[in-house]
Every structure is written in structure tokens, then in C-alpha cells.
Amino acid sequence: MQLLKERILREGKNLGNGILKVDGFINHQVDPLLMDACGAELARRFARVGATKILTAEISGIAPALMTGKHLRLPVVYARKHKPITMPDQVFLTLAPSHTKGRMVELIISPEYLQGGERVLIIDDFLASGATILGLVRLAEVAGAQVVGIGTLVEKTFEQGRASLEPLGVPIESLAPVASLDGDRITFLE
């Protein structure tokens, strides 16, 4: 998606160690119009998968998932990393490694909002190692729901996350697949 790629080229920063900083428009400051356009494009790509619900993980998945949900007119559930007091005792919980925290974090969903028979479209900001998304897949499976697609804004293709998701046999889309980060040079896959 040209709009997102151009923004990354203009404002993204390679911090080294494979870290691409996009805090100015995705992760800390968010550009709602860019997110709306990304949501529209993800909705277009997944228009035919028959999703009934969008699933993401807090925190930075919320903006792209919300905008995709708006365009597909579907509810969005975001997995919590800490169980709030409003959640029932019985929950779906899995552990996933956090690349920014260097430790495992919990991903928690209330059974109230993810049920058997649902067709789940997973949306997140980044596809890197795929570990967070695989955590969401496990939560969907334990709820008896079916994952029907996986969409992200940015894919760090050099972290091979896609290979860990392909066995699921569902469409995987990323709007800006980054081939390499080299000094000031960010290159996208064709």
C-alpha cells in the first residue's frame, strides 16, 4: 500500500537490531486518517473471508483493528495483557514472548466475547516473529473459533514470521512488507 510505504520511508526510523520505529504515526502518536485508509485497504483484501469478528492484541493493534472493523462493520476484540476486574474468573489465556519487553506476556480474552463458531480475522500492527499472532490463534482455537485471515500494517519479512503462520492455510496480508533495514535505507519487497 503506497500511502503507508511512503510514510514509513519519510518518517520511519531504523533503530538497529531490526527495530523499525514508527512512533510518529502508528505506535505512540497515531495518524487517524492513515489508519482509516489502512483499515479500508485491509477490509478490501479480506472482504471475502466471511469474518464475523476481528481479533487483535492491546496496545498497538487496536488502531488498525478498529479501523478495519469499521470498514467491515464487525466487532473488534482486543486481547488484554492484564486481567481487569470486570473480567470473569474463567478466561482464555496464553503466553507470548514480547519482543519489546524481553519476557513473556499474557494474552487474555473473556469467553463472553469469543465463542465457538466465530470466524476470526486477526489484525495487528506488526508481523515480526509471528509470536503474538500465534498467541491470538491459540486463543481463537481454544474458544472453538476459526481463524480465517491475518492482516498487518508492517511485516518485517526478515524475521520469518510468515513461515510460522503459513501452516494455518489462511490468507496473510501485510500492507508494507519490509525486506531490509540497512542504516538509513528501508527497502520494501516488490
Next chain:
Amino acid sequence: MQLLKERILREGKNLGNGILKVDGFINHQVDPLLMDACGAELARRFARVGATKILTAEISGIAPALMTGKHLRLPVVYARKHKPITMPDQVFLTLAPSHTKGRMVELIISPEYLQGGERVLIIDDFLASGATILGLVRLAEVAGAQVVGIGTLVEKTFEQGRASLEPLGVPIESLAPVASLDGDRITFLE
């Protein structure tokens, strides 16, 4: 705002101790179309305050802030509760009591995205004690920015947060001001 009030009456749950559970459409599962409508209404109410930026706190402020930002065509900054590795060493940081965690949490903003001279509209999901919003006000002030309005989806008027914000002398709007929670009965202010 009628649409939001009706949804709260239909699906909100009084959990006791002043806790109103709205996890089915605001806090864990989000209804993007409802959020879009709430964002449009908040944008309408604050159309004339001359805001240059929207400020909120992760996590549950993101959805209403993002939709308000979309309608006002303004960037949205969400204060982080944990400093990510992409953030510079020097940050704006304050502490605010969390009503759901029973302890103080950090609110952190990078100086990259909140600068002197900005006119800040604060948007959050709940106005309860006002403590989180006052934390955001302190962050704006220390950045040299000016708060020009405060908008929330739900106000628990019985927690008196509005009184702590009124000395700021800026417009305060809530789309669903709850007067009382009594068993199954949720009452709104006129």
C-alpha cells in the same frame, strides 16, 4: 448522546462498588461503528476549541480518541504506561492512581510528540475521579502545551471528577453522564 446511552442501558452491567462494565462495546470488545458515531459527536462538540492534537491514555482511551481524531483530522497521542524501547531516554512522566489496579501507574509521553504551543484536546473513555485526566493535564502543562477541552464517553458523575477539572476553565463534555448505579438500574443525568 442517545445512541450511547441506549447501548449502556441495554448492555452495561453494574458490578457494584461504582463499577460499570461496558466490556462488550467499549473496553474489551469494541463496536467500531458506535465509536465512530461517538467520535463524530465529540468532534462536533469541540469543533471550535482550535485543538491541534488529541491526547489520551492507553488502553481504553485509544478507540474514542482515534475516532474523534479522524473526524477532527488531528493526530492522536496516547500516553504509554510502560516506556517502550523506541522512546528516547528523556520523557515526560507523571503518576496517576489506577482505579482498576489499586495502585499508581506511570503515564509517559515522548517530547517528540507533545510540544510547546500545542492546543490539546483530552479524550478518554471514562471520567470517574478525574485522576487519569489530571495526569494527562500535567503532562500537557510540563510540555508547554495548552489544554483546550476534555471529552469522555461515560461520566460517573457520582465520583465528582468534574469538580477537580473545572478549575482548568475549559469545556468538559461527556456523552453519557451516569447519575447513579442502583442494582440493575442505570440512571443518566438529564
